Amino acid sequence: MNFCKTLPNCKVIKLPRNLGWAGGNNRGAILAKNSQYLCFLNDDAYFTQRNCLSKLIEHLRNDDRLGAVQPIIINSDGTLNLGGVMGLSGLPRIRSSPSQPLSYLSGAALLVKTSVFFQVGMFDETLFLYRDDADFCWRLRLFGYEIAVMPDCLVFHQGSATFGKESYTPWYFILRNNLWVLAKNSPLRQLPARTLLALLESLISYIGYWGIVKHDAKGVLISVRGLIDGLRYFGGMLKGKRPRGNANEDPRIDLELLFPNRLRKILMEVIKPKYRN
16 A cells, blocks of 8 residues: 555555455446546556556557457466457366457456446456456457457466465356356357356366365365355346446445445435446
8 A cells, every 4th residue: 555655646445345356346447437448457467568558558549349458468387368268168268379269358457448347337246256357358249349368568467366376265256156157148048058068067177176186075065165156046147147238337336435334324225226237
């Protein structure tokens, strides 16, 4: 927080509770809603070159078809993140070559046109952590926007800085949220096959990894819990899955930034949301 003292336009937001990656980024976006562009950068990522952000902005400015772009992300092990590949099962795979189809961009370093961000409905806070970038990019494409990875900008990403390399938390949210993202965005005719493939691949690749390769019962249990919770609320996600063409942020979100807890609860009951993610 101290570095903001030397930056006149820097602002730190202290939220009343943990709102996850999606909720925290949404609050920051609301405070910057009058800007032209929004840059989302994880706390363990940084630009490695001068003028990198300016180059990303220039790409968005010069192409009306683009809704969002990401730089090339260098992981701590030296591998490259060129966005994500998402097959029929929906489960994430890092795109390691430009020849592979691009399904979504990484939320670790993401630049979005502000008007587009609010048009498609911000990040889905129901997801809380993980797969929120895939869901957002899927909605971008449903709205007719394109996404791209720009090779003239590099970002270093340490990865797992919040939870640590050995944490089980990501596995739960990835498996749970993958089912929810499919329910929200997949065409109905594809949904049965996609869901079945997602369950089979999760059982083999994720639960099999923890049980057979790692011999870790806790990893198996947490992965199973993620799948169970994904299925438990699958129907609810399915009912409200389509993005809304004229979506506006929920005005109650602003109240969380402006008012103390007790007053905020009263006001939130009075104001009806225009949009609910």
